[in-house]
Amino acid sequence: MSPELLAYPFLFVAIFFESFVLVTFLSRPARAARARGPALFSDPALPFVAIIVPCLNEGETVAATTESLLALQYPKEKLEILLVDNGSTDETPEVMARYAGNPRVHILREEKRGKHHAVNAGIAATHAEFVGCLDADSFVEPDALLEVIPSLLDAKVGATTAAMSVHQPKNLLQHMQNAEYIFGITLRHVLSSINGIYVTPGPFSIYRRSVVVALGGFREGHKTEDLEMALRLQKNGYWIENAPRARVYTKAPLTIGELLKQRTRWTTGFMRNVSNEYRGLVGNHRYGALGTIVLPLGFIAIGSGMLIFCLALFMFVRNVVSAFTLRSGIPLAYAWLPHGATFDWFYLPSSMYILLGAATIIGSLTLITVGKRLSRTGGSLSRGLLTYLFLYGLIAPLWLMRATADVTLGKKRAWR
Amino acid sequence: MSLVARNVLVALGITIALVATVAYAINYLNGQRLAELAAIEDQLSIDTLSLDTEFSLLETAPCSENTEGIGLTRELSDLGDRLSYTENQLGNGNAQVIRLKQQYSLLEIRDYLITKKLAEACGTKPVTVLYFYSNTGNCPDCDKAGYALSYLRDTYPMLRVYSFDYNLKLGALQTLIDVTKVKPELPAFVINGITSYGFTTLADLEKKFPKGALASTTPPATKNL
Numbered sequence: 001m002s003p004e005l006l007a008y009p010f011l012f013v014a015i016f017f018e019s020f021v022l023v024t025f026l027s028r029p030a031r032a033a034r035a036r037g038p039a040l041f042s043d044p045a046l047p048f049v050a051i052i053v054p055c056l057n058e059g060e061t062v063a064a065t066t067e068s069l070l071a072l073q074y075p076k077e078k079l080e081i082l083l084v085d086n087g088s089t090d091e092t093p094e095v096m097a098r099y100a101g102n103p104r105v106h107i108l109r110e111e112k113r114g115k116h117h118a119v120n121a122g123i124a125a126t127h128a129e130f131v132g133c134l135d136a137d138s139f140v141e142p143d144a145l146l147e148v149i150p151s152l153l154d155a156k157v158g159a160t161t162a163a164m165s166v167h168q169p170k171n172l173l174q175h176m177q178n179a180e181y182i183f184g185i186t187l188r189h190v191l192s193s194i195n196g197i198y199v200t201p202g203p204f205s206i207y208r209r210s211v212v213v214a215l216g217g218f219r220e221g222h223k224t225e226d227l228e229m230a231l232r233l234q235k236n237g238y239w240i241e242n243a244p245r246a247r248v249y250t251k252a253p254l255t256i257g258e259l260l261k262q263r264t265r266w267t268t269g270f271m272r273n274v275s276n277e278y279r280g281l282v283g284n285h286r287y288g289a290l291g292t293i294v295l296p297l298g299f300i301a302i303g304s305g306m307l308i309f310c311l312a313l314f315m316f317v318r319n320v321v322s323a324f325t326l327r328s329g330i331p332l333a334y335a336w337l338p339h340g341a342t343f344d345w346f347y348l349p350s351s352m353y354i355l356l357g358a359a360t361i362i363g364s365l366t367l368i369t370v371g372k373r374l375s376r377t378g379g380s381l382s383r384g385l386l387t388y389l390f391l392y393g394l395i396a397p398l399w400l401m402r403a404t405a406d407v408t409l410g411k412k413r414a415w416r
Numbered sequence: 417m418s419l420v421a422r423n424v425l426v427a428l429g430i431t432i433a434l435v436a437t438v439a440y441a442i443n444y445l446n447g448q449r450l451a452e453l454a455a456i457e458d459q460l461s462i463d464t465l466s467l468d469t470e471f472s473l474l475e476t477a478p479c480s481e482n483t484e485g486i487g488l489t490r491e492l493s494d495l496g497d498r499l500s501y502t503e504n505q506l507g508n509g510n511a512q513v514i515r516l517k518q519q520y521s522l523l524e525i526r527d528y529l530i531t532k533k534l535a536e537a538c539g540t541k542p543v544t545v546l547y548f549y550s551n552t553g554n555c556p557d558c559d560k561a562g563y564a565l566s567y568l569r570d571t572y573p574m575l576r577v578y579s580f581d582y583n584l585k586l587g588a589l590q591t592l593i594d595v596t597k598v599k600p601e602l603p604a605f606v607i608n609g610i611t612s613y614g615f616t617t618l619a620d621l622e623k624k625f626p627k628g629a630l631a632s633t634t635p636p637a638t639k640n641l
Contacts, residue, residue: 015434020427027419194420289420326563329618334567346452346498350445350505355438 004353007311010304011356017297018363021190025370029193034244034374039149041073047129047152049145049206050080052122054115058136059091061251066099068139073146081105082122087112092136115202116218116225123212131209133226137251138203139167147246148206151192158211158238159230161188161197162204163375167249172387173259173395177252179368179384180392185244186371192242196289198270198298199227200240204248211238224269231278234290244374260399264413267403270298275407302400309397361389449502450512456495457519495520496579508551518586524578525588531576543575543629546606548582548598561603561615568622572630 024030039046051069055062062083069081081104083096099105110121123131130152134140144162151160163185166178191197200207205226212218212229215236221228230240253259274282274295282299284291327335365385372381406413499520503513528544535542547565549558562579569577580589582602598604601613605624612624622630 012431012435016427016431019430019434020423023423023426023430024419027423029419194423288418293420293424322559326560328560330564330567334571346449347501348445350442352438352442355442356435359434359438 003311003314007308007353010308011360013300014360015363018367021187021367024190024194027193030190033193036150038143038146041146046075046078046149048078049130049132050082050126050128051132051134052082052084052119053134053136054084054086054118055088055092055136056086057088057090057092059095062092062136063095065134065136065139069134071142072140072144073142076104079104080126080128082108082125084108084110084118084122086110086115086118114220116220120217123209123217128209130206132204132206133202134204135202135250139249140204141247144204144246144248148243151241151243152206156239157241158233159200159205159207160241160243161200162246162248163244164201164203164248164250165377166252171254172391173256174252174254175383176387176391179381179388182371182377183364183368185375186367188242189244189374191294192240194289195239196294197240198230198290198294200230202226203250222269222272223265224273227269228273231273231281234287235278235281245376247375247377256395260402263399264402264406267399268406271403271407302404305397305400446506453498453502453516457516460495460519460523517581517584521580521584521586521589525592528578543608543625545575545577546596547577547579548602548604549579550582550602552583555602557615558603564618564621
């Protein structure tokens with residue numbers, strides 16, 4: 001049996017999922033969400049909102065994060081900013097202290113007990129109707145909050161997510177992540193229309209405070225408190241919405257080592273939460289698209305990412321070995337230099353594996369482009385698309401394998 | 417029906433349609449390839465007749481200046497490449513591929529015989545290689561041997577290499593095997609009538625050629641399949 005055959009079911013599932021996302025994107029609920037405009041600054045009914053910024057050694061970025069919050073277009077008397085120091089040992093407390101005199105900013109100091117404690121401290125310190133989180137390495141567009149508010153008005157909505165992209169990507173790795181984040185914009189927008197969101201990311205997710213309090217606040221959640229909270233909201237029947245034009249920019253890992261660490265944490269968090277506390281959601285019709293499609297496909301995606309990578313690696317090594325074996329002893333100039341090569345349709349590669357793989361890639365690139373247009377995210381995506389195309393498939397399996405090994409062996413890693 | 421269920425069905429339909437389209441496209445492309453091969457085959461049938469006629473004419477004047485140009489054309493070489501590629505795509509059990517290989521082998525044998533007769537009549541000493549291979553998995557060195565022969569043929573254009581699938585069911589080929597007494601120990605080479613078996617390195621293969629045979633000159637190339 002050809003090893004390629006092993007990949008066919010996964011390619012089928014990948015194309016199915018992309019088709020599902022595109023079909024749902026065109027469905028009425030998603031269209032209605034896109035048609036939803038921002039709230040008006042002058043609307044007297046705008047709710048009171050508190051944004052919590054949990055900080056652990058974020059001295060370099062917390063000032064810019066705070067400034068971006070202070071620049072939000074929102075009535076001053078209805079916006080509160082809570083800077084929560086989570087036991088920083090760098091200059092974070094001093095940077096925070098600069099905002100002590102600002103009536104809209106409140107500074108809290110906590111022991112180092114985890115991000116979830118810091119967020120809970122912020123929630124306990126406010127009476128705002130909605131509480132938002134903004135990681136201290138993220139920055140919001142001035143209109144982000146006005147974009148978010150309309151998606152929160154329905155009482156059954158427990159939280160809403162924003163449209164994340166990478167803040168000023170500098171190297172190829174960050175460009176790759178930027179494309180991936182923008183893919184996530186499309187995905188979250190589509191999944192929110194069928195209540196299939198399984199994570200409310202740290203950068204600018206906004207929660208109905210009463211709901212979070214009723215559910216017992218944030219938990220450690222296997223070091224993915226945002227994912228755990230989203231699953232808990234879903235389990236308790238709340239909707240998680242999305243505001244695709246509420247733009248927030250976040251700092252992304254600059255090196256492969258940092259990226260692997262971050263993504264291993266995210267992936268192990270997903271696997272541990274979903275296979276333990278929230279196992280009951282998987283395959284459960286009561287939880288709609290989340291239970292029947294999103295969570296099962298999450299596991300399939302992890303499995304297929306590893307399998308297709310191993311398969312491609314195996315085929316690459318086999319072909320390289322075969323090419324070298326075939327050419328051994330033949331003069332290099334003949335063996336490795338092209339001779340008489342001209343284009344001829346007859347030799348066009350046309351295997352199912354290649355063509356279905358190409359269809360999957362085209363689908364991904366289309367969804368990324370859709371995400372950029374949908375969120376009106378500025379900047380060029382060409383480098384992001386190229387790096388996503390050529391790098392992502394090589395790097396992502398590394399954290400998938402590492403996370404799978406960690407979960408299997410019960411290994412816990414530090415946050416950073 | 418819920419929106420999710422409806423969208424799942426639509427997405428499933430799209431996926432099946434896409435996979436079916438891809439399968440159809442591949443099938444269509446392979447069909448086009450076979451059609452092109454058939455067209456080349458038709459042309460080669462004419463070439464065969466032409467070759468036969470040319471040979472008959474030359475029998476009365478075997479060493480005329482026209483003998484320089486006799487032999488299979490570039491199209492045969494191209495057919496060899498295309499047949500090889502198509503065989504990889506469709507498998508060596510495809511009926512049409514087998515039929516084309518039989519036709520190709522017949523043309524090779526015909527060219528080999530003409531070359532031999534002309535050499536006898538005119539006193540020339542062409543270097544001919546009959547190369548027997550198998551692609552049924554029982555000849556691990558056949559790919560390497562074929563590649564090495566391609567290199568020699570491209571480097572020394574006077575060399576005439578004729579490749580034969582040892583297992584191809586074709587009366588003329590079987591007779592050639594009987595006449596040359598080639599045993600099923602593949603790869604096998606008959607270089608200017610001397611039979612040898614197995615392939616280790618290019619250098620070892622080159623040693624099997626007559627001295628001075630591997631010298632660069634111009635003429636046409638034949639392609640091994």
